[in-house]
Amino acid sequence: MAMVGQVGFACIGGILGIFWGxxxxxFMFWSSFFVSLSLLLSHLVNATQSLETAFPWLIKVELGYALIWGCLTTLAAVLAFLFFGLYILPALIGFALALCFFVDLFFKYRNYTRVIEPTPTTGGPA
Incomplete structure (x- = not known):
């Protein structure tokens, strides 16, 4: 759901940013829109699972993307909020987008660090 929020807020913010941005x-809105949309589509068609088995470092790339874009979006929203008073609506949408990135990062990191318990085997004659 966080990825859907990323795509939605980035699209709305990008359209509003054309006029008041x-x-x-x-840049953060439109780059977030296209990258998050491609990741969302890959998750919807289950291509991510196959790619992650072939390339295990892809999980770290997604974590890095969520962390870096979340921080940069927060920085861009703070700068727009402080120095450009007219652009408060795109700044608020930027904060919502950053929140979606951090929620997505939390859940992806939690899944990444979760240790899979081995299933106990039944003892029997060998």
Whole structure:
């Protein structure tokens, strides 16, 4: 659900940013929209699971993307909020987008660090 929020807030923020946006925040909206949309579509068609088995480092790339884009979106929203008073609505959408990134990061990191318990085997004659 967090990825759907990323795509939705990034699209709305990108459209509003055309009229009332700053360059950095606009870049964050549109790059978030296209990258998150491609990740969401790969999750919907179950391509991510096959890619993660072939390339185990892909999980770390997704974690890094969520962390870096969450921090940069927060920075862009703070800058738009502080220095460009007219752009408060795109800044608020930027904060919502950053929150979606951090929620997504939390759940992905929790799944990444979860240790899978081995199933006990029944003892029997060998």
């Amino acid at each position: 700053t360059g950095f925040l606009e």
